[in-house]
Structure formats: structure tokens, C-alpha cells
Amino acid sequence: MCGIFGYIGKNSNASKEVLNGLRILEYRGYDSWGIATKTNKKFVIEKHVGKIDEAKTNSQFFDLLSTLSIGHTRWATHGGVTRENAHPHLDCSRTIALVHNGIVENYEEIKKQLVKRGHIFHSATDTEIIPHLIEEGMKTNGFATAVRDAFNQLEGMNAIVVAYAGSSEIIAAKTGSPLVIGKSKDALYIASDASSILPHTKNLLFLKDNTMAILGGKVEILSLPEGKKEKVKFETVSWEEETSTKGAFSHFMLKEIYEQPRIIRNIAKTYKDSVLDLAKTIKNAKGTFFIGAGTAAYAGIAGTYFFSKTAGKHVNMSFASEFTYLLDFLTSKSLIIALSQSGETIDVVEPLTQVKRKGGTIVALVNTQGSTIYRMSDKKLLLGAGIEQAVASTKAYTAKLSILLMIAYAMKHDVENASSQLMTTALEIERILKESKKLKPIVDILTRSEHIYVIGRGVSYSSALEAALKIKEITYIHAEGLAGGELKHGALALISKGTPCIVFAPNDETYQSIISNATEIKSRGGVIIGISPKKEAIFDHWIEVKDCQDAVSIAQIVPVQLLSYQIAVKKGFDPDKPRNLAKSVTVK
Numbered sequence: 001m002c003g004i005f006g007y008i009g010k011n012s013n014a015s016k017e018v019l020n021g022l023r024i025l026e027y028r029g030y031d032s033w034g035i036a037t038k039t040n041k042k043f044v045i046e047k048h049v050g051k052i053d054e055a056k057t058n059s060q061f062f063d064l065l066s067t068l069s070i071g072h073t074r075w076a077t078h079g080g081v082t083r084e085n086a087h088p089h090l091d092c093s094r095t096i097a098l099v100h101n102g103i104v105e106n107y108e109e110i111k112k113q114l115v116k117r118g119h120i121f122h123s124a125t126d127t128e129i130i131p132h133l134i135e136e137g138m139k140t141n142g143f144a145t146a147v148r149d150a151f152n153q154l155e156g157m158n159a160i161v162v163a164y165a166g167s168s169e170i171i172a173a174k175t176g177s178p179l180v181i182g183k184s185k186d187a188l189y190i191a192s193d194a195s196s197i198l199p200h201t202k203n204l205l206f207l208k209d210n211t212m213a214i215l216g217g218k219v220e221i222l223s224l225p226e227g228k229k230e231k232v233k234f235e236t237v238s239w240e241e242e243t244s245t246k247g248a249f250s251h252f253m254l255k256e257i258y259e260q261p262r263i264i265r266n267i268a269k270t271y272k273d274s275v276l277d278l279a280k281t282i283k284n285a286k287g288t289f290f291i292g293a294g295t296a297a298y299a300g301i302a303g304t305y306f307f308s309k310t311a312g313k314h315v316n317m318s319f320a321s322e323f324t325y326l327l328d329f330l331t332s333k334s335l336i337i338a339l340s341q342s343g344e345t346i347d348v349v350e351p352l353t354q355v356k357r358k359g360g361t362i363v364a365l366v367n368t369q370g371s372t373i374y375r376m377s378d379k380k381l382l383l384g385a386g387i388e389q390a391v392a393s394t395k396a397y398t399a400k401l402s403i404l405l406m407i408a409y410a411m412k413h414d415v416e417n418a419s420s421q422l423m424t425t426a427l428e429i430e431r432i433l434k435e436s437k438k439l440k441p442i443v444d445i446l447t448r449s450e451h452i453y454v455i456g457r458g459v460s461y462s463s464a465l466e467a468a469l470k471i472k473e474i475t476y477i478h479a480e481g482l483a484g485g486e487l488k489h490g491a492l493a494l495i496s497k498g499t500p501c502i503v504f505a506p507n508d509e510t511y512q513s514i515i516s517n518a519t520e521i522k523s524r525g526g527v528i529i530g531i532s533p534k535k536e537a538i539f540d541h542w543i544e545v546k547d548c549q550d551a552v553s554i555a556q557i558v559p560v561q562l563l564s565y566q567i568a569v570k571k572g573f574d575p576d577k578p579r580n581l582a583k584s585v586t587v588k
């Protein structure tokens with residue numbers, strides 16, 4: 001999390017260059033933001049709590065003449081959301097400005113030492129120790145050596161970008177979070193992702209872990225911890241700059257929900273060769289694991305059901321953050337399929353680094369070209385969902401399910417069948433979207449609720465998990481997704497008169513059993529919201545989702561995406577940027 005952007009070049013309005021970069025990076029954190037701009041051998045700092053658009057960005061700060069500036073959008077880890085804790089942070093002399101992504105695990109010990117030496121701190125962050133550590137180093141060394149020595153003392157996975165008022169260089173170093181350098185005719189850029197640099201140049205260098213970069217008249221790369229010179233290799237990428245606007249929609253989330261039929265149709269029509277190729281890779285592997293986090297993990301759970309039912313093939317699924325503890329099962333013949341919208345999630349990147357050491361094969365099913373997971377994988381298949389801007393994932397989720405279903409059918413050479421099911425599903429989603437106003441009475445009930453339960457069986461279990469997550473993250477209502485059969489093993493104790501329960505009851509082998517579970521809830525006073533092709537008498541409210549055969553989990557999540565969106569708006573929350581969350585999770 002946290003977005004870093006730095007500029008050094010001929011344009012004398014460096015602050016605006018950085019501000020524009022931060023706007024693109026704001027998906028990485030929007031608790032607070034700040035910029036340090038070098039002018040007349042000192043730094044002028046602008047910092048704000050909240051989102052960029054909520055602050056005045058026309059202040060005099062943005063008229064300063066400067067050719068060097070660094071900035072940051074923050075997602076708080078150490079220290080609350082305050083102006084003092086916002087980056088950039090400075091040393092005592094206020095001549096070293098630094099932005100940081102990651103967590104300095106040993107910051108307390110270092111801070112104690114620095115306090116003993118008389119350093120004064122103004123924030124509660126781990127970050128602030130770094131410019132002070134560099135300041136100490138500069139008593140005996142030059143800027144670059146002091147940065148290297150300071151960075152080498154930090155434990156954890158970190159990325160820093162730092163500038164010194166007495167130099168016309170920006171220095172970066174990293175052991176974790178992503179940093180990309182861009183070189184245009186007139187400027188050098190450094191940022192947390194390529195998308196914020198692509199409007200300026202396609203000439204990019206992805207900084208490797210355990211290296212540092214010195215950006216000045218030219219770019220130098222040094223290894224860490226030693227400081228040995230490394231080859232400087234820029235690559236010209238062919239990726240198009242992707243931008244996304246809300247268009248006629250009031251929020252990105254709503255727009256992205258409405259984009260789903262088009263994306264699913266595109267997968268149905270154009271992914272046939274790619275999924276056949278992946279099916280071959282899976283057949284040749286000895287042990288396949290899906291890994292992902294949050295919504296992507298739930299797509300992986302759905303994938304295990306697709307593979308079991310359609311391909312008769314056992315695949316394993318693990319939450320990526322837990323996979324690190326299951327690596328003993330891996331061999332060089334193992335296949336890991338990493339699911340990720342951003343392609344940057346640290347919980348996925350970390351175990352993949354270890355898979356690489358063991359020699360296993362990595363396949364990336366990601367939405368972001370050029371992302372860390374994309375680059376570290378042996379095979380990649382882009383989700384083709386286009387930029388997903390809203391923090392709550394919608395279209396990337398249904399794109400993942402569509403591709404996984406296609407692969408499962410490709411395993412038995414029946415990809416045409418999957419493709420035609422997806423075409424039917426896209427039509428059904430369009431119908432659901434057209435009727436979204438009909439959800440209003442259910443929105444009214446759920447908006448008043450403190451707890452919502454969601455149940456499903458088989459592949460609909462993954463729908464229940466994803467539905468509960470969508471509700472939680474943007475409406476702040478407690479929601480719990482459960483396998484229907486698990487209810488009576490504990491959670492039923494929480495059902496009382498009026499407790500709403502969403503029941504996924506598609507036309508498949510789970511139907512009778514899930515209706516029995518709904519009956520158990522109803523007998524305890526629960527209010528049943530059935531999502532099903534049939535209108536069962538037991539439903540207090542019915543949301544129709546027509547039979548989409550094995551693709552049903554793709555269609556039936558859409559009404560819950562809409563419900564969550566409508567509840568969030570009704571409660572006055574911003575569905576695009578829910579509290580405490582960020583779109584790209586690059587810290588552990």
C-alpha cells in the first residue's frame with residue numbers, strides 16, 4: 001500500500017508533476033498525502049489528511065519553481081491518520097526528505113538509539129527514523145553511501161525514495177514493495193507502479209529487490225547491501241496507457257458492475273486458445289494450487305468446484321498469506337496459479353518468491369500487465385477486465401471465474417460448452433442490471449440490519465463468502481458467508497427474529513439441501529432473501545437469477561454487488577474508497 005511518485009527533470013513545475021502522479025496512485029492508499037519540493041536548497045512541504053480531491057490543490061505550493069519533487073499517498077500502518085504522520089518525512093536539519101512504502105520491523109530499537117543521539121521526532125511512524133538515520137550517516141559519508149548504509153540497517157520489506165536539498169539527485173532503494181523508473185527525453189520518474197509513469201514514457205526499468213537507484217543526470221543501479229554497480233537496463237513496453245473515467249455513472253464501482261457482461265463475452269469469444277494451453281500445463285503438473293487473497297481467494301475456491309465437477313480434477317486452494325506455511329508440499333513439478341487483480345498483493349508475491357526458489361511453475365491470472373506477479377510468472381493470462389478503480393473488486397472477480405470455468409472445460413476439450421454458458425450468463429447479468437431498481441425493498445431492510453448471514457453450498461459457498469465480503473467492505477455491516485451445512489454447527493445460535501439471511505439456491509445438486517438450511521433459519525425467525533431461479537414459498541424476498549448451468553456463480557453474485565453498492569450509497573458512504581482499505585495491498 002502507499003503510493004510513491006518522484007520527478008526530476010526539465011519541467012520547472014515538479015510539484016504538479018508529482019501531484020498528477022499521486023492522483024493515479026491514490027488507489028494504493030487515501031488516508032493522507034504529501035509532497036516535498038526542492039527549491040533554493042531547501043524543501044517546501046505540502047501535506048493533507050484525506051483524499052487528494054478533498055484538499056485545495058491550487059495553493060501557492062503548486063506555483064513553486066522546481067525541477068525535483070517527491071510525493072506519497074498514505075495507507076496508515078504505524079501511527080494514526082494525521083498530518084504529522086503523512087509523508088514525506090524530514091531529518092532534524094530538514095534537508096533530507098523521504099517517502100516510504102513497507103514496514104520497518106526494527107524501527108523501535110533504531111529510534112531509541114537516534115533519540116539518545118539527540119534526534120527529535122514529530123510523528124508516530126516507523127518511516128521517520130530513516131531520514132534521521134541518513135542524517136547520522138551523512139556526518140561521515142556522502143548522500144548515496146549514507147542512504148545505502150541506513151537502508152541496510154532496516155529489517156522488513158521496504159521501498160524508499162529520498163532527496164537531499166544539497167544534491168540534484170533522487171535515490172531509491174528497495175527490498176520489497178514495487179518501484180519503477182521511467183526515462184523520457186526531459187525527465188526521470190520513479191513510482192510505485194508503471195501506470196502512473198506511462199502518460200510520460202514507456203521506457204521503464206523495474207527496480208529489483210535488494211538494489212538501489214541513483215537518479216540524476218543519468219541512472220545508476222547498485223546492489224544491496226554491497227553497493228556494487230549493476231547493469232542499467234531500461235525496456236520499452238508496448239502497453240497502452242489505460243485510463244478510466246466514471247462516464248455517466250456516479251461511482252466507479254457501479255460502472256465496473258455494468259461492464260461485466262461485455263468482459264464475460266470477450267472471455268467467452270477470445271480466450272479459447274489460451275485456456276487450452278493452460279489446461280495442458282495443468283495436466284502435466286504434479287499438484288496444482290490456486291492462491292490469492294480476499295476476493296481473488298474466493299475465486300480460487302470457486303475454481304476448485306469447477307475443476308472437481310467439470311474436469312474431475314483435484315486442485316488445491318490456499319489463501320496466499322497461508323501458503324507460505326504449506327510450501328513443504330511443493331516440488332519442482334508443482335504448479336501455482338496466482339490469482340490477483342492488481343498483481344501486486346504482497347501476500348501473493350511473498351510465497352511466489354519461495355516457489356521460484358523451489359523451482360515450481362507459476363501461472364499468473366492477473367488483471368494488470370507489467371505488475372510484479374505478472375513479471376515473476378512463467379506463464380501469464382491477463383483477465384482483460386480493464387482498469388478496476390473501485391476498491392471493492394467486482395468485474396475482476398467475475399472475469400477470474402469466467403476464465404477458471406473455461407479452463408475447467410478445456411481440461412475435457414469442451415471449451416465451446418463453457419463459452420456458450422458464459423454467453424448465456426452475460427445476457428442474464430444484463431437482465432439483472434436492468435431490474436436493479438427492484439432491489440430497493442431489500443436494500444431498505446438490509447440497511448437497517450447489524451448482521452447479515454449468507455449461505456450457499458457447492459460452488460455457491462464461494463458466492464456466499466464473496467457476497468459477505470462485498471457487504472462488509474463497503475456498507476460496514478457485519479456479514480458472514482457460510483457453507484449451508486455449517487450453519488447448524490454454530491452460527492445458527494446467532495439467528496433471531498428478523499435476522500436477514502441471503503440464500504444462494506441455484507438449480508443444481510445443492511438445491512434441496514440449501515432450502516433445508518433456509519428452513520432451519522426461518523424456523524428461528526430469520527428473514528430469507530432467496531437468490532434462485534425458482535420462487536420458493538420459504539423466501540420472504542426473492543431475487544431471480546435464471547439458470548446459468550455451471551456459470552451460475554458468475555451471475556448470482558451480481559445482485560449482491562448491486563445490493564452492497566446501493567446500501568453504501570444509502571448510508572452516505574463512498575463505495576469507491578471504503579474506510580481503512582486500499583486497492584493494492586503491498587504490506588504484510
Ligand code: F6R
Pocket residue numbers: 292293294295296297339340341342343344345348391392393394469470473583584585
Ligand atoms: C475485495 C477486494 C480484496 C482483493 C484482495 C486481493 O473486494 O478487492 O479482497 O481481492 O486484496 O487483491 P488482488 O486481487 O489485487 O491481489
